[in-house]
Amino acid sequence: MDRTILRLGCMCLLIWPLLSVKEAFAALSTGCQAVNTQGSFTGSKIYWQQVSGGYTFSTGETLKITYSSPGITPTTAHINLGTSAALGVPASYSSKVSTTTFPATLTYTLDQDYTFLMFSIDDGNVAMTDMECRKSQVITFNDPGAQQLSSGTATLTASSDSGLTVSLASSTAGVCTVLGTTLTLVSAGTCTITASQAGNSPTGDYFAATDVSRSFSVTASSGGGGGEEEEAVENIPTPVDNVRPVVTVSVLGLESDARTSQPSWRVAIEISEVVTGFDINDFLLSNLTISEFSGSGREFSALVSSVTPGRSSISVPAVRFQDNANNLNLPSNSVSWHYEPDLLLNKSVTAVAKAYASLAQEHLRNFSQPINSRFARLGQVFGRQIATEACQSDESEGQSEIPGCNHDEFDSGDANSFALSYQGIQFTFKDPVMRSIFSDQPAKVNSRGLLKDLETLVNSQGEIDSSSELIGQMIGATLAATDLEPVDLNPAGDASAAGWSIWTEGQVTVGNWDSVDSSDGVLIAIGSDRAFGDYARGGVALTASWQSAEINPNDDVDAENYGLSFYGAMRPKGMALILEGILGAADLDIASTRKETATTFSADRDGTMLFSSIGVRGLEPVGRKFQITPHGRFELGSAKIDTESETGGVWAVQYGDQNIDHQMLFIGLDINYHRALPKGLIRPFGSAEYGYSFSSSENVTMKYAAGTRSYNLVLEDETDSTVRIQLGLDYVSNDGLISALVYTRNEALGGGHSDDVRIHFSSAF
Secondary structure (H helix, E strand, O other): OHHHHHHHHHHHHHHHHHOOOOOOOOOOOHHHHHHHHHOOEEEOEEEEEHHHHOOOEOOOEEEEEEEOOOOOOOOOEEEEEEEOOOOOOOOEEEEEEEEOOOOEEEEEEOOOOEOEEEEEEOOOOEEEEEEEEEEOOOEEEOOOOOEEHHHOEEEOOEEEOOOOOOEEEEOOOOOEEEEOOEEEEOOOEEEEEEEEOOOOOOOOOEOOOOOEEEEEEEEOOOOOOOHHHHHHHHOOOOOOOOOOOOEEEEEOOOOOOEEEOOOEEEEEEEEOOOEEOOOHHHOEEEOEEEEEEEEEOOEEEEEEEEOOOEEEEEEOOOOOOEEOOOOEOOOOOOEEEEEOOOHHHOHHHHHHHHHHHHHHHHHHHHHOHHHHHHHHHHHHHHHHHHHHHHHHHHHHOOOOOOOOOOOHHHOHHHOOOOOOOOOOOOOOOOOHHHHHHOOOOOOOOOHHHHHHHHHHHHHHOOOOOOHHHHHHHHHHHHHHOOOOOOOOOOOOOOOOHHHOEEEEEEEEEEEEEOOOOEEEEEEEEEEEEEEOOOOEEEEEEEEEEEEEEEEEOOEEEEEEEEEEEEEEEEOOOOOOEEEEEEEEEEEEEEEEEEEEOOEEEEEEEEEEEEEEEEEEEEOOOOOOOEEEEEEEEEEEEEEEEOOEEOEOOOOOEEEOOEEEEEEEEEEEEEEEEOEEEOOEEEEEEEEEEEEEEOOOOEEEEEEEOOOOOOEEEEEOOOOOEEEEEEEEEEEEEOOOOEEEEEEEEEEEOOOEEEEEEEEEEEOOO
């Protein structure tokens, strides 16, 4: 019994190698599995490594990735491989394959095991699609050799080293056909059989294999022996090939009538039999260019790229080429799709949209600046009022010496230190008519001279060069003959005509905000206010500002703003503070220019602005040389930029309405120091304030002017906090000369900054 068991065991060992074993699929590495799970990504780089994720990549595995067109050129795409380092230590890697032509598909078969993989692109973000990591496979197809027609059938042998089933197909149906592995001979001629294996992605381990074709002859006679059998074979009639080639066109990875943001696609052309004379000029294209045409026999490929947004299509018309029997081809199917690039990936477009919002925010931030400066000066006036009231109250109580009332601070040099008419900009008119109306010294003539000038003007019918001057003299004389007085736009005293005070303000701004690389601007304001009772002043101000922003060397945005504001300040009786308020509106005009390759796109957008603020400012008696006063205010504003389309070509963009909110709360301190000089007064001053924004995010809808799809861009503020620091120096001379130098720094914490410089010179006329 034991011997029998021993013999059976030995027999099993002998026949074991003879048993057929099905090849098992080798599992993919952990790194390959991670790449396949990712599938796609948008950015500048994506990587996997052993040190952080435990990923490895095995020899023989093949990487494949498709890169879309980048927004910034020139640039290079890479497949990088190397080894992981320890945590905190950069990995060691090198580029194994790269390209500078886009869109592009890169592949690389690993020559060894790796522990670090990175797909990357220089100078920009792109869409990385079709990320795959699988094993390659090779087909082995035995050549069947020459065949005798009389044999009827034959068995073909083909396999893949992956163990996956290989498909066989005949491209010469008139000579031979194949079903499974059985070859059927139809007529004498050349038989071509192609072996293919399509792989098992996206769920399996293998890419498609490279096709292997075998061509061999089929003869009608065995070549010897004679007799009736040979004669019967030779008498078989040769079939006539009158079948026209059938053409099938497909776009790899894209369904017909689909929408896509990718401009270029690989096209495959399959023909039912071997043909000749087929070339790149045989396609019917709509909104496409074609390149990289290759192939022969019955399989061809090409790269097509959409020219403009919209529908693109490709087909092959009939009667363009022929088969070996000179049969002309039938028309192919037509494949079409709708191309529209993703606007949100176009950095030029999104940067301009952000710049629109940034400039509108800049105008809203600066809208109240001139009036806030005016409020600061009115605070000094109300502080002087408090000091006067205190002195009068103390004197009425019979005090011999009142601190802060009869000291040097109130010498002659201080008399005009808080003049309500304060000029940062001087106005003059070239036209004598305007100069006669807006001047502190109008032209004056007697009545006889006035009649003579009127006679001269009538006789000349307005044709002499001095007509305007005569009109100016007449208006000046008329004003002089009445109780009315001309308006002085450059006064330096407490008030001008009819109790109104006139002030002007100007500033130059440079810096950068949010998405804007650099910006500069100029703001000019002129205002006038008067007293309403003893404890309030109100007025009106006109502002004009010009802002220019450079986004990058190719794109810029310019804005103009003209506004009208009403403002007022009131001191509650008996309280050392003033209440301030502003309400205004403005017209906004924003123009943009951007360049893509050799094309320039421009747009001119209109907009409106509404602005309001309320604030409170502390006061101290002016008699004190050194003053620290707190202030706070809440600003509420909005800007709307209307819908407008660019000009410049089919890639022009239409920007939808943009609504920009401005809601900010400011708190701060004003610091002033007064120093009386023999010939005037010098006043160093400064302020510091912190602002917090409650504004919500902004959305802008965009689309290509020639397209239909809309894109929504969300514009988030980069920061909610702003710090504003101001330093300045005022000098007021006894003869009315006023000069000032003011520097302001606006710092949006984490979101850019601007620097304002204001220089004032004015004097009485």
